[in-house]
Amino acid sequence: MKTTTSLIYMADDxxxxxxxxRQAIHATDPSVTIIEAEDGDHLLSLLDNWSQEPSPHPVHLILLDINMPKSNGLETLLVLKANPMLQYIPTVMFSTSAHPDQVATAYQSGINSYIQKPVSSLDMKPIAQALNVCFLNAGSI
Known part of the structure; x- marks a missing residue:
């Protein structure tokens, strides 16, 4: 049984x-806390603040768009995976792009999963359910 609120950091411009x-994830589990960033630099700043907390709440998942201004998803991923405090947080690349080279590079850089954004927001619910099962509640099944 799940005992703590899940915490997700999400970067998408x-x-x-x-x-x-956010709506799809909250429809699946309204207790999830989602902290949003507009780009990779903003996400890294938020995570730096998180890491400075005396007893930071565990981060359960990081969602990254691949195409963002400033630091894109791949650049941000490399910084995350180089940081001992962040490197083991499951990270999912979530993007409109499904170019095979980008997908391969994301996996080679340490991404845990790569999901292509659906064309319709209605198709977001099964993705949110999969994220919930695979990353947020994996230990409580």
Whole structure:
């Protein structure tokens, strides 16, 4: 049985995409806390603040868009995986792009999963359910 609230950090430069992802995740589990960033630099700043907390709440998942201004998803992923405090947090690349080279590079860089964003926000619910089962509640099944 799940005993703690799940915490997700999400970086995506598209406010609509963040909204639809957030809505789908909250429809699956309203107790999930989602902290949003507009780009990779913003995400890294938020995670740096998190790591400075005396007893930081565990981060259960990081969602990264691949195409963002400033630090894109792949650049951000490399920084995450190089940080001993962040490297083991499951990280999912969530992008409109499904170019095979980008997908391969993301996996080679340490991504745990690569999900192509659906065309319709209605198709976001099964993705949120899969994230919930695979990353947020994996230990409670």
């Amino acid at each position: 598209d406010a609509d995409d963040r909204y639809f992802i």
